[in-house]
Amino acid sequence: MTDGFSDPGPAAAGPLGDIAARVDDLARKLGMSQAEVFDVHQLSDASGVPADVVQALLDGRAAGEPDVQARFLQRFAALRRSRLKPNGRPYTQQEIADGAGMSRQQAGALINGDRRPTMEHCDAIQRFFKVHAGYLTAEDSEALADALLRTEQELLHAFAAREHDRERELDALAPAGEDPLERLLQDHGVRGIAWRAAQLPTDKHRDKVTEWLDMLLESVKRVDP
Structure with a gap:
């Protein structure tokens, strides 16, 4: 494999x-x-x-695995193997029980598969191990x-950061007086800008692109006869 x-x-x-x-x-x-x-x-x-x-x-x-309890046992075991204490050792049943707000007997029964977990059990364990909701049962x-x-x-964040660095490098090389917005349009075109905007992680970032394009359109209107 x-x-x-x-x-x-x-x-x-x-x-x-x-x-x-x-x-x-x-x-x-x-x-x-x-x-x-x-x-x-x-x-x-x-x-x-x-x-x-x-x-x-x-x-x-x-x-x-089609069975939800079997998936729970697999994921719980994976958490205990991969999410360790600061000293590199796995959490004990008692530590899990204390952190998840249940008795040691309850924690042991869940770990050993002797008790079917409830959503409350899953939520408590997920919070203790700091994993997202649904980790244990999806x-x-x-x-x-x-x-x-x-x-x-x-990867989107890495791509956006790389593009930002490239734009800064181009800005540094641009002749004095050149409009960076117009150069952005020349370098990437409308389709390229639209594609990059779609990859941005939040609406706030995409709104910023819209503001830039509005500024570019205004500048074009001012120079048109």
Whole structure:
């Protein structure tokens, strides 16, 4: 088994495939390899999905644990392995019980599979380990998609930062008196600007692009006869 998949790219289908394709596209634009962004062990740690299931889902094969309690036990075990105390040791049953607001007996029964978890149990454990809601119970494909969405956001931030640095470099090289907004339009065109705006992480960032374009349109109107 490999730690990712090779070209031509993700084979996952449905919503997971759409997200994987976007991540793959961003990675290529950033000059990153698929092994970096689709490392099955990192995605397994992030999602709680077993590495072999991550690999199968990325390859487009049907996989995953259908039983919610079995998924809970898998994810709970993954949390105890990967979310350690500052000293590098795993949390004890008593520490989990105290942190999640339950008795040691309740925690032990949940860990051993002797008790079916309630949503309250799941919420308390997720808060204790500082993971997102649904971590312990989401279907494997959904959990992996959520992990890839977080990867996508990280790549979008990296892409935006790189583009910002490039624009600053171009500003430094621009002749005195040249309008940077007009140069932005010349360099990227309307389609390029629109595509980049769509990749921005928040409406606040996209609104800023709209303000720039409005300023550019006003400047063009002023010079038109």
